[in-house]
Amino acid sequence: MKLYYAPGACSLSPHIVLEESGLPFELEKVDLQTKETASGHDFYLVNTKGSVPALELDDGQVLTEGAAIVQYLGDQVPEKELIPLPKTMERYRVMEWLNFIATELQKSFTPIFNPAYTSCREEAKKTLLRQFDFVDRRLTGKSYVMGERFTVVDAYLFTISTWIEAAELSVDQWKALSAYRKRISERPAVCRAMMAEGLV
Structure with missing residues (x-):
């Protein structure tokens, strides 16, 4: 497999999952x-689409959209328990979180990174404050989003939290979020991914 990425972009999430999975892969910077x-x-x-991440599979197919890629990768290594089994409520809870991160958290950063949205910047910051308040409450008393085990959700949430x-x-x-981000950043797989992207 080959992951197309840009340093520090949302492609860091599947990069982390690849490192956690132990699956062989190549990287190509975009x-x-x-x-x-x-x-x-x-x-x-x-x-x-011109956006990262994109995962080129061994058969030549290309999978896009980070939330889809991390689910695919987690399913390749069920023994790692990076994602709950299909048709379980836990799986749907993971999907619920992945969708929230993609559609609410990540998209709320658009005015921060895109100069064309400068007039919306302050409103975007207020939105982010509310959203991360919610995240912080949900992380209170937990080691990871889903409880005591690292999942693909953590790779995605950690990545987006680095944009704060x-x-x-x-x-x-x-x-809770601050302690969580520090805890995730110390995982060996996360360290490897961030070093490979020149982020540490």
Whole structure:
């Protein structure tokens, strides 16, 4: 498998899951401005959406959208218990969280990163405050989002939480989230992924 990524982007989430899974994989960096891969190819030929992550499977198929990719990867290594089994309520709870992170948390950062939305920046910060208040409450008393076991949700939430400072907010205002982010950052697989992307 090959993961197409951009350092610090949401593609860090499947990168972490790949490291946790023990599955063999390659990395290829993408310049999101030029849409060119590190090997000099047109990234649109890999993913017509032009966004990361994109996971090229061994049979040549390409899977996109981080929430879908992490579920696929978790299912490849059921013994790692990175995602609950299909048709269980726990699985639907994971899907519930992945959708919340993708549609509420991640998208709320759009005005922070895109200059075209500058006029919405302050409103976006207020939205993020409310959303991370919710996350902090749900993390209180837990080691991980789903309880005492690391899952694909944690890879995604951790990744998005690393963007908090870009919104000129401090993670320290959320005690449970702050402790959670530190705990996740110390996992060997997370350290490997972040080092590979030049983030530490």
